[in-house]
Amino acid sequence: MIAVAPLLAQEGAISAERIRADTRFLSSDLLEGRGVGQRGGQLATEYIATQLELAGARPAGANGTYFQPVPLVGIETSPAATLTASAGSKSVDFQWLDDFVALSQTQQPDTRFEADAVFVGHGITAPEWKWDDFKGVDVSGKIIVLFTNEPSSNDPKFFDGPALTYYGRWTYKYEEALRRGARGAIIIHTTPTASYAWEVVRNSWGHESPFVKLEPGDKALSCQGWITREAGEKLLGLAGKTVDEMLALSEKPDFKPIDLGIRIRASLPAKIRNLDTRNVAAMIPGSDPKLKDEVVVFSAHWDHFGIGTPVNGDNIYNGAIDNATGCAILLELARAWAVLPQKPRRSALFLSVTAEEGGLKGSEYYASHPLVPAARTAIDLNYDALYPFGRAKDVVITGAERTTVWPLAQQIARRMNLEVSPDAQPAAGHYFRSDHFSFAHAGIPAFSIGRATQFAGKPADFGEKAYQEYNSKHYHQPSDEFQADWDFTALQQAAEYGFLLGREIANQDKLPDWRPGEQFQR
Ligand SMILES: [Zn+2]
Numbered sequence: 001m002i003a004v005a006p007l008l009a010q011e012g013a014i015s016a017e018r019i020r021a022d023t024r025f026l027s028s029d030l031l032e033g034r035g036v037g038q039r040g041g042q043l044a045t046e047y048i049a050t051q052l053e054l055a056g057a058r059p060a061g062a063n064g065t066y067f068q069p070v071p072l073v074g075i076e077t078s079p080a081a082t083l084t085a086s087a088g089s090k091s092v093d094f095q096w097l098d099d100f101v102a103l104s105q106t107q108q109p110d111t112r113f114e115a116d117a118v119f120v121g122h123g124i125t126a127p128e129w130k131w132d133d134f135k136g137v138d139v140s141g142k143i144i145v146l147f148t149n150e151p152s153s154n155d156p157k158f159f160d161g162p163a164l165t166y167y168g169r170w171t172y173k174y175e176e177a178l179r180r181g182a183r184g185a186i187i188i189h190t191t192p193t194a195s196y197a198w199e200v201v202r203n204s205w206g207h208e209s210p211f212v213k214l215e216p217g218d219k220a221l222s223c224q225g226w227i228t229r230e231a232g233e234k235l236l237g238l239a240g241k242t243v244d245e246m247l248a249l250s251e252k253p254d255f256k257p258i259d260l261g262i263r264i265r266a267s268l269p270a271k272i273r274n275l276d277t278r279n280v281a282a283m284i285p286g287s288d289p290k291l292k293d294e295v296v297v298f299s300a301h302w303d304h305f306g307i308g309t310p311v312n313g314d315n316i317y318n319g320a321i322d323n324a325t326g327c328a329i330l331l332e333l334a335r336a337w338a339v340l341p342q343k344p345r346r347s348a349l350f351l352s353v354t355a356e357e358g359g360l361k362g363s364e365y366y367a368s369h370p371l372v373p374a375a376r377t378a379i380d381l382n383y384d385a386l387y388p389f390g391r392a393k394d395v396v397i398t399g400a401e402r403t404t405v406w407p408l409a410q411q412i413a414r415r416m417n418l419e420v421s422p423d424a425q426p427a428a429g430h431y432f433r434s435d436h437f438s439f440a441h442a443g444i445p446a447f448s449i450g451r452a453t454q455f456a457g458k459p460a461d462f463g464e465k466a467y468q469e470y471n472s473k474h475y476h477q478p479s480d481e482f483q484a485d486w487d488f489t490a491l492q493q494a495a496e497y498g499f500l501l502g503r504e505i506a507n508q509d510k511l512p513d514w515r516p517g518e519q520f521q522r
Helices: 015-026 040-053 170-179 200-206 231-239 245-250 320-338 361-368 406-415 436-441 462-474 489-507
Strands: 067-077 080-085 090-094 100-103 112-119 143-146 184-188 209-212 223-227 256-268 270-284 295-303 306-311 314-318 347-353 376-382 394-396 419-421 445-446
Touching: 015 040, 015 320, 040 270, 040 306, 040 320, 040 347, 067 361, 080 347, 090 231, 100 184, 100 200, 112 184, 143 462, 170 184, 170 223, 184 231, 184 256, 209 361, 223 231, 231 245, 270 320, 270 361, 295 320, 295 361, 295 436, 295 489, 320 347, 320 489, 347 361, 347 489, 361 436, 361 445, 376 436, 394 489, 406 419, 406 489, 436 445
Parallel strands: 112 143, 143 184, 184 223, 295 347, 295 376, 376 445, 394 419
Antiparallel strands: 067 209, 067 270, 080 090, 080 256, 100 223, 112 256, 270 347, 306 314
């Protein structure tokens, strides 16, 4: 066994027991599930800021405080929403939730429109793989109709093989629609292309969703929506086409957009409200007079679902694993950094972001309003939902291989006697679903230091079973609660790993970057 402690500045600098204590407090019923726009969220952010201050980190938020205000808007489409497709004398009405979900990004209470529909395959323009579904066709003012996901591939040199790339994510589809000036975008759901059933779409779109408040001049789609496969058959049927036929065409590199000859009419009334929330930010300055203007970011989202629909009589969504664990690690990192006798050359920013559960909104806001510009941000190392189930034998750092930090990341794992394990579900696109991705999207090298999959003294399938158990019974449920018998050693290891990696990066001569050919560049 290689002893880990000597790698750190001082014995016990990172403590499993302090990580346990913060996890317990942040996930206690008194914190009311840390809801965005709820009292529990205010208490959690106040606690995190206080702990950062006690650690000796300086305020890095607005007006000399530890807080960055994040203006969000909650949008809830009314069940009175309507969507109709027509061609000539034929028309089809779609039913809210049973056939379609949609919302207007305009943040206005009443959106109505009528526009032509164009089918655009997967709606992807990826020059690195010589793929362009648009072929120069102007879709401005139109409703684009498309499938999510990307062309099928087993070739790692084409859309990264079976792994999902960002081009395949539904969020990319709406972003591309907006870039191209479309009026809206409607995704035809199929279980294979979405990788989940319609119920998942229906459940996540059937209630209020937070968005970063639009600023003057910001563009917005009048409609971002999904329709079921059956509704898709009816819609395409108006143009004499079928879903299977269109799926097959979407696989072809010579695909060209198809003008469907269909008019789409919609009314999307919505409840709109302001949701004022905040990120917590604290800085420990670097020691190099020049490099201290650059920063290594550690992040972890503080929010969870707050007080909500009761399950088995419990209405507090404590979010102990998701993500009191990550916040507790963040606080411990700040303490360990603060007591370093020799500070690293670059500064360190400890950032606890809001509204991750609403779609990475706090980190998205940070990325567009960074406290240190992207060009001077070395990396973001994020923590989200770690398993306190014993001593880890590995570390999962999916996405590190996309960056120039990769050799160093492997070297530190070796020094700590940890394997680097691959993402267990590459087709699920986990890399695009946690806060580090908001940084990546803005060009900053970023990844999460994830939960371990192998644990010392446990069977090889223990990690996978723990994942299945947590995911099926406790993920996003009120039962994600602190357990007194949890062993936080793996979280201490994850914190030590991030500490060593972050410190090395903070001392390097050059800023990390993306490897050539990566989709996101500074
Ligand atoms: Zn989380």
